[in-house]
Amino acid sequence: MINLIKKNSFKSLIVLTYLSLLFLNREMAFKAIKNSTYYLIEMLQILPVIFLLIVAIEVLIPKKWIVKNLGNNSSFKGSLLALLFGSISAGPIYAAFPIVKMLHSKGASIKNIVIILSSWAVVKIPMLANEVKFLGPKFMLTRWILTVIAILAMATIMDKMTFKISYANKKISKLEVKSDYCIACGKCYRQAPQFFKSINKKAILVDENIQIDNENDKKLLTEIAKSCPSQAITYNI
């Protein structure tokens, strides 16, 4: 129970505040609940749409093709592809760190990785519906155009600088999960519960020192590592 509260400290705090408010000032508590309900209904009207859009984009837009064409191409086309890649992805910006690092190691320029990171944060296509709903179409359109310009400017500035990005070749650990980046899609522990389990919604390894000899397991793990949406799983045969 105490652990549960610790892990959900933010949610527990909200519940606690409401409970004490109910006790201290019943009228205010009801007013707060009424205010919340209004936004809750607004949110529920748009949430399923975001879900549908995320699924449709994932199936219809070939991410592999974008990655292949991104390369170290700093041209306008490369920037546009980077912008597209960031805008169609789901999850908070830190979920993008490992993916973007992987792209950089494959030759994507600093310019393009800055574009992906920034657009990932704040110009997401499925979220346009959300922004229009809560802030209006004029607000959305103006902000979108200005943000894209700002992102391109930022990327151009950073491209002129040099950065040392290290790829620490850590001990040859074959199967690894970086739980910090897990966005809890649940794919790994659903597909291979013998290797992965979830603790506090994040995926971790069942056995840190596991030896994988079975060919089928190797195939399965390679496939899972490839399809992890935030590239949090690494597996080297």
Added chain:
Amino acid sequence: MDIFTIIFWVLGISLFIIALKKDKDSSTQAIKKSKSMMGNMIFDIIAVIFLIGLILTLIPIDTIQNTLNSSNTLVSSIFAAIVGSLTLIPAFVAFPLVGSLVDVGAGTVVAVSFLTTLTMVGLVTFPLERKEFGTKFAVTRNSLSFIMAIVIALVMGGILN
């Protein structure tokens, strides 16, 4: 439902059907993935929404308006950007949060600088970023984003007001 929500519903459903027709297997995979991702987020979303309810009830609207729209737009947008930089939250919950502030009278400039830094600049996630990309990259990206957030906000305030 307003007209834009209806448009997005039509768009969402049509694209979803096209995706299902095009590739049923990867659609099912994508559905499963998004479902558990959203399922894990839903309680955080609800918690933030109830936080909005609390803020709107406990803090008098006059106070919110006065704090957020102090006579100097630059000062108030920098203030909003600093608050937004402390933590990093997904765009998902950032929009209703910022929308509620606008509903009670926060100006465009404040709303935009808060929104941009909320999703782009994160002190909490800074260590993660530094670990992956090095100190120089993380510092440069976060500070440039911070400046851009204020610039975007001020320009937008000029256009929309």
